[in-house]
Amino acid sequence: MKLLMGSDHGGIHLKKHLAEYLKAKGYEIIDVGTDSEASCDYPDFAAKLCGEIGKGTATKGILVCGTGIGISIAANKCKGIRAAVCNDVYNAKMSRLHNDANVLCMGERTIGVGTAELIVDTWLNTEFEGGRHARRIDKIMALEK
Numbered sequence: 001m002k003l004l005m006g007s008d009h010g011g012i013h014l015k016k017h018l019a020e021y022l023k024a025k026g027y028e029i030i031d032v033g034t035d036s037e038a039s040c041d042y043p044d045f046a047a048k049l050c051g052e053i054g055k056g057t058a059t060k061g062i063l064v065c066g067t068g069i070g071i072s073i074a075a076n077k078c079k080g081i082r083a084a085v086c087n088d089v090y091n092a093k094m095s096r097l098h099n100d101a102n103v104l105c106m107g108e109r110t111i112g113v114g115t116a117e118l119i120v121d122t123w124l125n126t127e128f129e130g131g132r133h134a135r136r137i138d139k140i141m142a143l144e145k
Helices: 009-024 042-055 069-075 089-097 113-125 132-142
Strands: 002-007 028-031 061-065 083-085 103-107
Touching: 002 009, 002 042, 009 028, 009 061, 009 103, 009 113, 042 061, 042 069, 042 103, 061 069, 069 083, 069 103, 083 089, 089 113, 103 113
Parallel strands: 002 028, 002 061, 061 103, 083 103
Antiparallel strands: none
């Protein structure tokens, strides 16, 4: 499975760790940047990743910044994106099960690598439940119009 990943300088270490973790599990990682600890702007990397989802390069992505908040706000401005900040396994599960999130956002400064690995595993292995939740997702997506 192809998976997009991106971060700003505040999330570069967690992004790199998770990229290696996921490659070892057989995922093909497409890193949209940043590759540096130099200060940069998280909306740029959210836009890159979400643009690739829009093109069909991959169906899911992971974004990391200091808290996950800013990068998720930026991602949710992009057409077709349902980004969720998840700091625990329960939220990761529910973001997929009920919200069909296609972008997972996390904060390097708010969670440790062990928790991040559990969150990613849960998020990637939880399928959208559909049913009544599909109607709600349709309403969310209609807000873009």
